[in-house]
Amino acid sequence: MMPGMLPLPTLLARCRLLVLRAAAALSLAGLAALTHAAEPPLALPVEQPLLRQVAAAVSAGEQRATIEKLVGFGTRHTLSDTVSETRGIGAARRWVQARFSAIGKDCGGCLEVITPSKVMTGRRIPQPTEVMNVVAIQRGTSDPERVIVISGHLDSRASDIMDATSDAPGANDDASGVAAVIEAARVLSKHRFRATLVYAALSGEEQGLLGGQILVEHARAQGWKVQADLNNDIIGNIHGQNGVVDNSSVRVFSEGTRALETPEEAKRRRYNGGELDAPSRNIARYMAALSERYLTNLRVNLIYRTDRFGRGGDQVAFLDAGFPAVRVTEANEHYHRQHQDLRVEAGVHYGDTIDGVDFPYLAQVTRLNLVTMAAMAQAPGVPTGVAIEGAVTPDTTVKWQPVKGATAYRVWWRDTIDPRWRFSRTVAASGSGPQQLRLPNIVIDDWFFGVSAIGADGHESPVVFPGEAGAF
Incomplete structure (x- = not known):
């Protein structure tokens, strides 16, 4: 084994853990979507x-x-x-x-x-x-x-x-x-x-x-x-x-x-x-x-x-x-x-x-x-007031302020070592007050989160990371 290299069992265990986490995120995203099945479908064109x-x-x-x-x-x-x-x-x-x-x-x-x-x-x-x-x-x-x-x-x-x-x-x-x-x-x-x-x-x-x-x-x-x-x-x-x-x-x-x-x-x-x-x-x-x-x-x-x-x-x-x-x-x-x-x-x-x-x-x-x-x-402007809650709970709640012209929002999350946003959940805009989405069984400790705003024609803003670190 080369100096500095991890033992093969350790490497395999880490790879297995990453795969399981990704699979869990995908399955939980699907589960979260099912809990909102009564919501009207959102027409979001793939192409602009x-x-x-x-x-x-x-x-x-x-x-x-x-x-x-x-x-x-x-x-x-x-x-x-x-x-x-x-x-x-x-x-x-x-x-x-x-x-x-x-x-x-x-x-x-x-x-x-x-x-x-x-x-x-x-x-x-x-x-x-x-x-x-x-x-x-x-x-x-x-x-x-x-x-x-x-x-x-x-x-x-x-x-x-x-x-x-x-x-x-x-x-x-x-x-x-x-x-x-x-x-x-x-x-x-x-x-x-x-x-x-x-x-x-x-x-x-x-x-x-x-x-x-x-x-x-x-x-x-x-x-x-x-x-x-x-x-x-x-x-x-x-x-x-x-x-x-x-x-x-x-x-x-x-x-x-x-x-x-x-x-x-x-x-x-x-x-x-x-x-x-x-x-x-x-x-x-x-x-x-x-x-x-x-x-x-x-x-x-x-x-x-x-x-x-x-x-x-x-x-x-x-x-x-x-x-x-x-x-x-x-x-x-x-x-x-x-x-x-x-x-x-x-x-x-x-x-x-x-x-x-x-x-x-x-x-x-x-x-x-x-x-x-x-x-x-x-696209609409970027969301403001983005914040996350969920310490010592199995769920994460993402909150943000409404955006002028937005008819929907996309809540994103990714592994903390992933350079690109990977998973997302889309939710319709809800009134003119503060917006939020709860992600069941998505543990706040393990992921980075963000929010983008979507207009009626499907054009979408950049993602905003929570807090001052990501605020535009």
């Missing part, structure tokens, strides 16, 4: 035609045209020219603004285009400089205060972070993310959603994640209830520097515990669990489930980190403000194509040029974003 429709509408050709245009501005460094019509960050911002305006015209004025900005200085901005975002807002029909954001950063850089004049095409970092943002606006603006959608091309990311901070300040000033920020940064390359070619998976990074957690909340979370269930992490699980159902040949790799090791993105500003956010990034990065002067050394090509973008793959990652945004915006 809207989600397939928006996925099918994504165009790799449109995204190529966007990146070609952005690369054509030479550099989009935050400190670059703002006056020229053909080169620099100013020309790029005006082009994105015009593109949003044209999309808004096509949808009958459904987009409000704004340019929130702030004059800033800092370690990477030695002189006062206006950092400006370009943002399009598509107001929700019945739940406009609830906001889902898709973001990518417009600025680019060369090897020297202060070099504002050399060519820095930034085709993948992050014209690919901006192309996803613009394509999201083009496709989703043809539909109407309950919640508000925000399409954000951010500036100043390379100078210190400044664009994210500016958008968060604007969100707070406007009273937005941000349910999610899907930050897309470096999403178009399939050739890793390690030689791996991967066009069938994408990484979604999510924080494990909330950035604004108080010491008292942390104490409760350490005791009762929730390290893996911050709202951002349940958004990532939501994305993975949607990808499995509505996309072909795209696996979501759930990465249990806020960002790549020691690195950052604009989603961090949202997390620091208490808004759920994830980072979407290609599966295998190629570092010769990031933050590099254009050059050839020893036969190796450096620089972030358009030949490093795989457009069918970029379109797939964009579809993941659009399906997520559409599903979330068309």
